[in-house]
Amino acid sequence: MNKTIFITGASSGIGKITAKYFQEKGWNVVATMRTPEKEEELTLLDNVLVTRLDVRDPASIKGAVSAGIEKFGKIDVLLNNAGYGAYGPLEATPMEKIRRQFDVNVIGLMETIKAVLPHFRINKDGIIINISSIGGKMTFPLGSLYHGSKFAVEGLSEALSFEMEAIGVKVKIVEPGMIKTDFGGRSFDFNNDENMVEYQETISKLFAAFSVVTETASDPIVVAEVIYKAVTDGSDQLRYTAGEDAKAIVAQRKQLSDAEFIGGIKAQFGL
Template identity: 55%
Template sequence: MKKTVLITGASSGIGKEAAKYFAANNWNVIATMRNPEKETELTGNENILITRLDVQDRDSIKTAIAAGINKFGQIDTLINNAGYGQFGIFEATAEKQIRDQFDVNVFGVMDTIKAILPHFRERKEGTIINISSGAGKFTIPLISLYAASKFALEGFSEALSFELASLNIKVKIVEPGGTETNFSAVSNEAFSQTEKIADYDPFIASAAQMFQGMRDAKLVTATNVAEVIYNAATDCNDKLRYPIGNDDFGRRMAARKDMSDQEYIDFIKSGYLKYL
């Protein structure tokens, strides 16, 4: 019997490439998104079910899982990919923006996992893959809320992996960084514009220079990330974290791992202080 994967946030970027990659490797795919009526690229494949799932709508989560099981018989792997990045100065960010960041990146993941766990327990197996970020391991300026949500996701996923291992359910974390997706464009739309505080202008300008250098670096593609996700789903081991990114991402991950805490803080500061 073919295996089946449910992917959240499959309308674009990593989610869409993962849907295509799993389907090309003979998996059934439940490609979920907030507006499935707009999808055209994934249609026409009998092994792909396109259905609505909004991680901020618990009823839609339950309905999508039920639709997938009804069509394909079971779900073997859940990929929690839906997410976005809130950029900007924390002080200037509206309360709704703060709560939305955690509703999507943290609580939406938790709600989706909680909804599928009875199915996995009944089958006595299953794999959960949470798409985190390099920002779940290290921080840089202007992403305090995004980093906080991904740090939370990393801690939740790691602790959850221990309790679910006793039930033969695996939890894995994929950590992309320096990827060529539409994530930056979507995130820029979420830049905090609710309040302008002029005192931060010099800092914002210097941090923007640092970000430009990161954007100019060679990036890995969404397909590259989809390959890593597929490997995490099929490698039959208990490995928890799967980082994937460009050279700049690799340097920052290595710095966070190998430097002392203060050395790392000084390393990040040096990246934008030179523009002040």
């Protein structure tokens, strides 16, 4: 019997590439997204169920989990991939935007885990893969919302891994670096108030630096390969970095003091 992976945020980017990658490896795939009626590619693949899930809608989460189990009999892996990045000065960001960032990247992720856990607990088996980011280990200027949410994913995932041992479930974190996806488009929310003139120079430097680092971004297939390794290697390894830039930053973060590392970030952004 083929194993089944349940993926959130499968309409584009890492989620979509990973859905196709696992399908090609012979897996059943539950590919969830907010607007499945717009999906034209994954619906043509064998052993792929495309269904609606909005991580801010608990009913849709439960419905998608039930649909996946009904279709394939079992869910073996949960991949929490849905997410986006909110950037900009905290002062200029409306509270509704702040809440939405954490609702999607953190609360929705936890809600999805809670929906799948009864199934995993009954089977005494399962793997939870949470897509974090290298941005859960370090920060860029004007990223207090995004980085705050990814630091939360890191912490909750590590803590969750202890209690999951009681029901035979493994928790793993995948930390991509800069990836060539539409994250800078529909998955990127920038907030600003030009009347707050004190922040505008930092904003200009942020976009200038981003334009440079995105030129060396990795292909999302790199992340799909790391996810597949995390799922299939049979180890208890908790964290997996994805992308050469991510590996370099992790190594540098371990070697340098906080002052040295933050000084390097300031220099990179001309601050």
